Amino acid sequence: MNLHQAHKSDKPPPEQVLDAAAACFMEKGYAGASLDDVARHMGATKGRIYHYFASKSDLMHAVRKHAMDLNFAAIRPGYDSALPPLEKFRAMAEAHALNMIAEQRYQKALFDSLHFHITRGTSTGHDARMEEFIADRRLFEDMFREVLQAGRKAGVFRIKTISVALHTVLTTLNSTLYWYTPRAEETEQDRQAVAAELVDMALRALGVSPDVITKEKSK
Amino acid sequence: MNLHQAHKSDKPPPEQVLDAAAACFMEKGYAGASLDDVARHMGATKGRIYHYFASKSDLMHAVRKHAMDLNFAAIRPGYDSALPPLEKFRAMAEAHALNMIAEQRYQKALFDSLHFHITRGTSTGHDARMEEFIADRRLFEDMFREVLQAGRKAGVFRIKTISVALHTVLTTLNSTLYWYTPRAEETEQDRQAVAAELVDMALRALGVSPDVITKEKSK
């Protein structure tokens, strides 16, 4: 065991690098954050980064991957459940909304990356592995899309265009990324309250009648 | 008049620079886009940029200001109208949603900038004039906030937390920025249809009953 230093973090070094990178990419953006910034954020130097990652875009890719893994892990339980569409959607949406609040660093970095790829096909630097990530993103969206379609067929959701509804709802659940700033004094309850409110609005946006929403909630 | 070249654009030169900057900042982000990129996008060189703008952050500031001016101009008519809260909100929301689609370049550049300032107070480079812009942004939000409060008092909107509802609704209306890609073959009707759908979902999210929404729409 490491005898002479355990004061800061007991995470394995690669994850420390990942955390620092996520933090810096979130704060200054991919292009704006230098690897020296990332290193300084860990109290180390570039040597440490290049010992674990081959390049800057490699590091970014790892951050994206980690963020996506967190996303899948969050909604997986709800998705795998045998609940009817409405409750299944609620479970997935609540988990996702909470995940967005709890993992802001990684999620913001991921969204920056996603945003770039959407606005401009290639050329921004973070190369071809981006395609792999875009495919993952589609898989993630399709999990929600599937539930939306099932719910529409069952008559619970009154949706016009599936893709518009899907994007709108996901954007709503993600919206905390753009305005919610986590404060020091904050319980899990606070975050759950915000998430629950977002889910309620999302459900209403999907055309679920308010009485059904509150009725189901108080079970 | 310019005799020997009128083939490309008849906009005044400063606006050409602004357009090119907005396009590049949107594609690669503020930090990722170089001034040579912007110049190349115009078929010119840096000389032209620095002839009209003092610095890169100055240019960014001008882009932001232009984008904000567009935003205010879009919702002003609805806001100044004497309509009741629901219709006033609908008018403002529809105009805003359409504006987001029509002016993607400037709006995306503006959102990048906003996003940075939120995630990290200062230090990202685009200096203190940012504060002025943040104040403008608040003014803009407050115009919607006012209508939301009036609507809640009137009993049309069933909202729990005003700020959460406000941010969620605005995020919904802005959501096209993150997934809508304008194609060549596209009429004003297409865009209006998307905007109308977003507004409907926003209204439902605010707790407006569906029959009221469709009833009001078919006036």
Add this chain to the structure above:
DNA sequence: ACAGAAACATACTGATCGGTATGTTGTCAA
């Protein structure tokens, strides 16, 4: 005890970029 490899730090390089200094060309007024 020791070789080697893992886990970094340090020092350097080439390219890029914001900004500036200076040149060049058209325009217009006197």
Add this chain to the structure above:
DNA sequence: TTGACAACATACCGATCAGTATGTTTCTGT
């Protein structure tokens, strides 16, 4: 016609940064 200024282009500078090459230290297996 000419001089002055606007409207740029060109050339260059210093700083920054991704990436590399080369140490230096600590661990680990034998």
